[in-house]
Amino acid sequence: MRDQPGDLAVLHGDCANCFGLCCVALPFAASADFALDKDAGTPCPNLRDDHRCGIHARLRQQGFTGCTVYDCFGAGQKVSQRTFGGTDWRTGPREDARRMFDVFPVVRQLHELLWCLTEALTLSAARPVHPDLRRALERTEQLTLGTPEELAALDVAAHRQEVNVLLLRTSELARAGARGRGKQRRGADLIGARLKGADLRGANLRGAYLIAADLTGADLRGADLIGADLRDTDLTDADLTGAFFLTQPQLNAARGSAGTRLPGSVTRPVHWTAGV
Known part of the structure; x- marks a missing residue:
């Protein structure tokens, strides 16, 4: 909380x-x-x-x-x-x-x-x-x-x-209290990874390379995303509620949808729904 x-x-x-x-x-x-x-x-x-x-x-x-x-x-x-x-x-x-x-x-x-x-x-x-x-x-x-x-x-x-x-x-x-806290993906090479619907609650994704990864519908609640490379990452309908150290530039570089759930520290990029 x-x-x-x-x-x-x-x-x-x-x-x-x-x-x-x-x-x-x-x-x-x-x-x-x-x-x-x-x-x-x-x-x-x-x-x-x-x-x-x-x-x-x-x-x-x-x-x-x-x-x-x-x-x-x-x-x-x-x-x-x-x-x-x-x-x-x-x-x-x-x-x-x-x-x-x-x-x-x-x-x-x-x-x-x-x-x-x-x-x-x-x-x-x-x-x-x-x-x-x-x-x-x-x-x-x-x-x-x-x-x-x-x-x-x-x-x-x-x-x-x-x-x-x-x-x-x-x-x-x-x-510490997250169910997925054992998921240590710090600095992991996940470029183009197929992680659709993945349970990444409480995961450590610090500095992970998620370029063009498919995270459609993934559960990223409470994940640490500091320094994660989200260029062209598909966050369509993903749940990032409570994810922390996620910055606006990271999010702007990703793809998402109206159904993507975001922490309150960032705003939904206009291009996600503008078709550009």
């Missing part, structure tokens, strides 16, 4: 208060997800002068599916408005632009940790580690408020490792 959920609203991208950082700072390669190659620090050709996407309503049709599954967890507006005080990369000094692009991925990682820590604190079964989780949450938030120089020098991997110890313990506590 969960305690009263915390507010995760600030950990979603707010494009109106961002300078299109994901469209500039990040690189991508021509593939099924992107229609062209783009280097890091180079603006996407679809980015307008007002930092808005010129084909936002047609991204999937134009070959930019990768953009539709991405979420910065609120890092874009944090870097744009807090770290750099509202000075955008187009009008500010060139050095500020370079630093902004370097810092954005760092803050994005920290904000993803904030998402997981915030959700962990809603899990009543994890009460024994709530004090440690709160301290980690406060420490991670403080790190996001660092100067550009501090953020650029931050060893994010080391901090992630420290937080992951707590998230692992949280997972163990949350899944």
Whole structure:
């Protein structure tokens, strides 16, 4: 069971208060997800002068599916408005632009940790580690408020490792009473696996590769899905009630239906029912 959920609203991208950082700072390669190659620090050709996407309503049709599954967890507006005080990369000094692009991925990682820590604190079964989780949450938030120089020098991997110890313990506590807690699929290669109707209650699917797997009608209640690769995973009519550490980008990359049951921390992707 969960305690009263915390507010995760600030950990979603707010494009109106961002300078299109994901469209500039990040690189991508021509593939099924992107229609062209783009280097890091180079603006996407679809980015307008007002930092808005010129084909936002047609991204999937134009070959930019990768953009539709991405979420910065609120890092874009944090870097744009807090770290750099509202000075955008187009009008500010060139050095500020370079630093902004370097810092954005760092803050994005920290904000993803904030998402997981915030959700962990809603899990009543994890009460024994709530004090440690709160301290980690406060420490991670403080790190996001660092100067550009501090953020650029931050060893994010080391901090992630420290937080992951707590998230692992949280997972163990949350899944302890689940009937399927013995299903250890951590990091498993389940690409294209036929798991239709599978009983995966309380399963450990941390970092599992579920690309194009068939999970139609599967029972994933109370499963740990942190880092699971759900690209093109078929979640039609699956039950993910109570599944935790599932993020919106993971869900956006999957396929599902109106019958897919979801935890309250995420929303049903529009493309699941829009036919695109």
